[in-house]
Amino acid sequence: KVGLNERLKIDFTIDKQGADNFIPPSFKDFTVLAGPSQATNFSMINGSTSFSQTYSYIIQPTKKGILNITSASIEYNGRIIKSNALKITVTDAVNIPKDANDPRYVASENIHLVAEVSNRNPFIGQSISVVYKLYVNINKVSVRNTRETQSPAFNGFWNQDMPVENLEVQDGTYQGQAHKFVVVKKSVLIPQKSGKLILDPMEIEITAGVPIGRSDLFGNMIFNNINYVVSTGKQIIDVKALPLEGKPENFSGAVGNFKFLVTTDKTTLKLNETAQVKVELQGTGNLKLVDLPKLVTPNGLEVYEPDHQEKIVTSLQGMSGTVYNQYTIVPQFKGKYKIPNLNFSYFNPIEKKYHNLSAPDILIEAPYGKNPGSETTSTTKQNVVVADESIRYIHNNTTFTAKDKSVFFGTTNFYLWLLSPLLLIPIALIIGNKYKQRANDILGNKR
Numbered sequence: 001k002v003g004l005n006e007r008l009k010i011d012f013t014i015d016k017q018g019a020d021n022f023i024p025p026s027f028k029d030f031t032v033l034a035g036p037s038q039a040t041n042f043s044m045i046n047g048s049t050s051f052s053q054t055y056s057y058i059i060q061p062t063k064k065g066i067l068n069i070t071s072a073s074i075e076y077n078g079r080i081i082k083s084n085a086l087k088i089t090v091t092d093a094v095n096i097p098k099d100a101n102d103p104r105y106v107a108s109e110n111i112h113l114v115a116e117v118s119n120r121n122p123f124i125g126q127s128i129s130v131v132y133k134l135y136v137n138i139n140k141v142s143v144r145n146t147r148e149t150q151s152p153a154f155n156g157f158w159n160q161d162m163p164v165e166n167l168e169v170q171d172g173t174y175q176g177q178a179h180k181f182v183v184v185k186k187s188v189l190i191p192q193k194s195g196k197l198i199l200d201p202m203e204i205e206i207t208a209g210v211p212i213g214r215s216d217l218f219g220n221m222i223f224n225n226i227n228y229v230v231s232t233g234k235q236i237i238d239v240k241a242l243p244l245e246g247k248p249e250n251f252s253g254a255v256g257n258f259k260f261l262v263t264t265d266k267t268t269l270k271l272n273e274t275a276q277v278k279v280e281l282q283g284t285g286n287l288k289l290v291d292l293p294k295l296v297t298p299n300g301l302e303v304y305e306p307d308h309q310e311k312i313v314t315s316l317q318g319m320s321g322t323v324y325n326q327y328t329i330v331p332q333f334k335g336k337y338k339i340p341n342l343n344f345s346y347f348n349p350i351e352k353k354y355h356n357l358s359a360p361d362i363l364i365e366a367p368y369g370k371n372p373g374s375e376t377t378s379t380t381k382q383n384v385v386v387a388d389e390s391i392r393y394i395h396n397n398t399t400f401t402a403k404d405k406s407v408f409f410g411t412t413n414f415y416l417w418l419l420s421p422l423l424l425i426p427i428a429l430i431i432g433n434k435y436k437q438r439a440n441d442i443l444g445n446k447r
Helices: 103-110 412-440 442-446
Strands: 008-014 020-023 030-045 048-061 065-069 073-076 079-082 086-091 111-117 128-136 142-150 157-162 170-174 177-191 195-199 203-215 221-231 235-239 256-264 275-285 301-303 307-315 318-331 335-339 342-348 353-359 362-366
Touching: 008 073, 030 221, 103 111, 103 203, 103 221, 111 203, 111 221, 111 235, 128 142, 128 170, 142 221, 157 307, 177 235, 256 342, 256 353, 256 362, 275 342, 318 362
Parallel strands: none
Antiparallel strands: 008 048, 020 073, 030 048, 065 086, 073 079, 111 128, 128 177, 142 203, 157 177, 170 177, 195 235, 203 221, 256 275, 275 318, 301 318, 307 318, 335 362, 342 353
16 A cells, blocks of 8 residues: 555566566556666575575556556466566555655655646636746755656646747745746646636656765765656636626627627629628637637628638737638629628626627628529520630640641652752862862962
8 A cells, every 4th residue: 555656666576597588567557667677686505595586666656546566477497477466555645754864855845846827716718827837946956857757637628738948947936945946838728617627737757866965085965866756736726607697699608808800802893803801800818719700691692611710829828819701702793782790799807797899781882793683593504705815725636737738758859958968079079179289389379
């Protein structure tokens, strides 16, 4: 029987020499803090020999209840030998005895993992932040290695982790004493239901150096290094339900402080011309969880599925930015069309009251096109008229006809052009000989 914050040592021993291929249990629901360490013992007393081989682990439970440690196995003389299974009863964490000579007690007094919650009593949909800080009294202990062994669970919350790029050491205080601290995790949470919601603990395993009060030959302090697990413990968030008094019928869960806009880029449209209508929400609050009201258009004004866009920045203070749906509308007939006004409501947690926002009607005028009712319900397929500036469709088959059908190959002109270089060779030789004779006639050249 152990406490949740206690550790235990488990030994697997075989008294036969030559055993090999040891396979440990899975240690499900336990964290292996150390091991396997192997020890062999051989003794001979009055001619009688004994042998034992031991595999040791140091483990710590990860949850409460009755936990099982399954059998280990080892091979000996071609046979597989299995150990007995164990049942461990794990209770709530126990207080470490106050012993100044106990390294675990010293570590527990000087290393602390804290979850700082910005608001423990928010409304449903109201953003809160949780910052996890590791405090260390460096005058009493040193920290060498850290490893997150359990991440916090945010059941009942929408959550987003904020990046922690560098573990920057900062000065701070813990219970009035000077400590160094680092921020190890930051999260933004939005509760999705009312009541007492629990943030499961975050746990970090630390290799802590605890001084033993002696120095080595060079005057350096000697440390006793231990593996120690720190935990934030469970955090309780008491979430308030939104008030029923004054709640608008069109309220869809928006919590924060917002502005609501409905705008269009054009109010007068030509035939087949389109306009863009934007339904937009700006401000701070649970923007990513908000449903915008849908645009409703009259008959004769065709509307397409909207393009949804989000430009949101998330910080420890919550979300801020804008979300919008952009609709494309096309008039089918000429006339005037009225897009009715849209309403949006939200709850402001600071003022603790609801607000109802309304955008005005939008009037779209289409002076050109067909009159309403000029088209019958039947549809007649029409041939495409190809004009000079129209888009021409691609033909699958075509026929090419040569403009000049005469053939040059095999004609008299073809052979004359083919033999003309050969006829020029003797002419070039005759001309070359004439130039050579004239160059050798020195007297003639002088005359």
